[in-house]
Amino acid sequence: MSTMSYALRDSTTMVRRRIKHMRRYPSLTIQLVGLPVVFLLLFVYVFGGTLGDGLGAGSGGRSEYVAYVTPGIILMAVAMVAMGTAVSVAMDMMEGVVARFKTMAIARVSVLTGHVVAAMLQTFFAVAVVLAVAFAIGFRSDANVVEWFAAAGVLAMLAFALTWLTVAMGLVAKTIDSASNMPQPLVFLPLLGSGFVPTDSMPAGLRWFADYQPFTPVIETLRGLLLGTGIGANGFGAVAWSAGIALVGYLWARKLYNRQD
16 A cells, blocks of 8 residues: 555544534534624624624625625634644643554654545534525525535635644644634634725724734635625635745644654
């Protein structure tokens, strides 16, 4: 069997291990999925009437706002799962599981790959739940099949990037609490971008940050694909930010993992 085959076999085993953990301890998954759903319901039913009227397009109100806010909530769900990955990696480190794996005859890459692939699967489950709730409360999409696949590709890129970044955070964390706290700013970046309100309604300094932070081009790309409003240059920005974050996260995680020897 080739080295690649061994790595693939061991990585598959590690993915199954993480999935079993998710099934045996569903409370973390429920928490990661539940918070974005709570935010969706809160903003649509408590603030949606006013915020929807302020969008200045269409019929206004909640029906307008649920379409606007759903892409931002989806990104919040992606970031929540990534935060959970940091906690899972830190738990393995604190409990000595990673050290044990390093003494076994398994592919070194499989340990972190198992976390990443399992997190990707968990991410798409979380996104599916958010979309189901969004459709139930009035979200509608004009996207065709190609645009839905493109939107899934954009989400996969960002999820892959954030997962590697939070894997590194889990490796560098000294405690479970710090592993949980470090990625939290990622969860709230959609609030400081175009996820909940248009950036042109913000003060100048905050608007500059909102326009140029990583999540805004991803949100606008998703919004354009799902609602048919066009994506402009946001698609390039989404790809560039995802690639950059993925590269930094992977190199950081690999350095930390190898340093544990």
